[in-house]
Amino acid sequence: MEFPSFDIILLLASLLFLFFAAANRFTISKPSILTNLPAGPATLPFLGNVHNLIFSSSDLHRALHRLSLKHGPLFPLKLGQISIVIVSSPELAKEILKDHDITFAQRAPLLFPGLIFYDCSDVLFAPYGDYWRQVRKICQTALLGPNRVKSFASIRSQEVANLIESIRSDSRQVNLTRLIFQMSCGVTSRAAFGKKYKDEEILMSLTTDIMKMASGLGLADLFPSHGEMFKAMTRMFGTKLNGVIRGADRVLEDVLDDHRKKRSSGLLDDGTREDLVDVLLKLQQSGELEVPLSDSNIKAVLLVRNFIYHSSKSKTPIRVLLFRIY
Incomplete structure (x- = not known):
């Protein structure tokens, strides 16, 4: 999986900063569904944890592995406005992909x-x-x-x-x-x-x-x-x-x-x-x-x-x- 280039991220942060700030003032916040998870990496405004991935010198899976060594086998990431959960444990992956496959199929x-x-x-x-x-x-x-x-x-x-x-x-x-x-x-x-x-x-x-x-x-x-x-x-x-x-x-x-x-x-x-x-x-x-x-x-x-x-x-x-x- 590839992410927007550094130039695009800078362009986004600089040109759309005020637009997002104004839009977010009128956005009704929803309660997070990830509150029961361990703490993940620190996030940046608007970008979330995108910087943890695009500034990594290695492949995506290696960057995620390094984060799992610090934050555990199950931790949240914020990519822009979307929230995702990283699962790096074989046991947890089996439980999600096999035991609860219908729940996570979408x-x-x-x-x-x-x-x-x-x-x-x-x-x-x-x-x-x-x-x-x-x-x-x-x-x-x-x-x-x-x-x-x-x-x-x-x-x-x-x-x-x-x-x-x-x-x-x-x-x-x-x-x-x-x-x-x-x-x-x-x-x-x-x-x-x-x-x-x-x-x-x-x-x-x-x-x-x-x-x-x-x-x-x-x-x-x-x-x-x-x-x-x-x-x-x-x-x-x-x-x-x-x-x-x-x-x-x-x-x-x-x-x-x-x-x-x-x-x-x-x-x-x-x-x-x-x-x-x-x-x-x-x-x-x-x-x-x-x-x-x-x-x-x-x-x-x-x-x-x-x-x-x-x-x-x-x-x-x-x-x-x-x-x-x-």
Whole structure:
């Protein structure tokens, strides 16, 4: 997870100080729900504990670990206007995530996932409820069940073989991280679309940008009482964000159009293997779903489950394995 840069924080503190001060005078304070927790780190006005994280020289999880050594396995943090609880004990984490999973299943709506993933209609950020349970079931059974994953074994083998051959045949220094990422995008696009996307560079660039943006917190997330203002500013001035959103939507729209043409022409009747888009379109048209799937829902599922998740998950273990081999 990434936080706003130091320049943005300074800009926020300097330009909006008076605005927040005036607004807070007319805000009715609510009793804190965190009063029974141990004391956490000291907070700054308006920013809370953001400085404890963005000024850390290490990764976020290491910064939180250092705070837990001082404040214990359970302590509160204040990020702007929102209050969160840090749990660093395995026993407490198990109790929260397993024993009381329904109580903690809901997550707060976030700015960037909402903009990128079609109002959070993906399996990661969708609010807990009938739709989320349905999409989760589709991902677990129809999309990524054991038989479905096994059917893509030949794709994985071919792409890994291409990766190894690319490394072996190139006598120059190679960017292993990029090659592995390229291989992973090839696997996921062939599994999801039935073939590699026509412009692989665009696909890789979009995937990288979306992973960075979706993992960050926006000012609307830190200051929800002024969220609509920050959302409007993001849409108005977020040139790169808007470009990434439009680019990803064009890619997914092209894929859906191609698959609908293939289905209408009867090409699937000749024994062609169904890919993940075919499965989702078939479910959409079946009329058997409790919550109907829109095209935006399908795009969100494909975007998260078959690109962001797999492309980011596979790079590190494959890189370590190749280092050991060579």
